Amino acid sequence: MSKGHKCIRSGSAKISEKELYKAYKIFFGTLVSESRLKIINLLRKGKKNVSEITKSLKTDQTAVSHDLRRLKKCGFVHSETRGKFRYYKLNEKTIRPLMDLIDKHMSAYCIHILRGKK
Amino acid sequence: MSKGHKCIRSGSAKISEKELYKAYKIFFGTLVSESRLKIINLLRKGKKNVSEITKSLKTDQTAVSHDLRRLKKCGFVHSETRGKFRYYKLNEKTIRPLMDLIDKHMSAYCIHILRGKK
DNA sequence: TACTTATATGAATCTAACACTCATATGAGC
């Protein structure tokens, strides 16, 4: 069991360790973006459609759609279409508690992270 | 309160929104690295010194030290010196539960993240 | 003291991952 390929179960599929790390990379890479983090923090307050997000962040619709696509791909958000609007909402099961933990961590380490080296 | 600069409290200091996002970026950027994730996952099993980590990951000591420095700066790990050895251990308060949540998330979304577009 | 082991740091280089933007597509409602 500890020799050879390590495999991880994801849903019904088996994922190699290499693939898992690739997924991690995409997942966390999604969060290294001010605009996507702002979208997440906005959606923590409740569901919003694309126009609302665009207006709220004072940015451009195309950029928002690109960001939402990546957020959705990584499971940060879910979407729901109503007429010509598409509403996005936070993944309540994992992402909300995760962001709450991040807040907690940041309130303790933010200054440390920002201060130069060491 | 909602107009003008938003400020966040971190420990005893006040942090502007801009700085907060900078910290987020550094924090998550730390996780977009296979080697650092491997270190974290290794330390989830218990404390290890630098040589042990280096051996376990079959890599080079310099690289490990660089990674540990960043992990420490961001509050992922703490260290404790014993003689000429330095032991690193996971931050139990926030990072362990955070990684547990990530595991949970990954077990549901990993395949989705890996599959091409959409 | 000098030597070895353990760990950290600094600097330089090379590269890949993004953000951003433009142009366009799709699709709903009117």
Place this chain on the structure above:
DNA sequence: GCTCATATGAGTGTTAGATTCATATAAGTA
């Protein structure tokens, strides 16, 4: 057919970061 809402694709420039080398510090040991 037109407008609004949203998505997609492709191209480009920028930058963060991985990696490596050379060296520093610091503890233990002979």
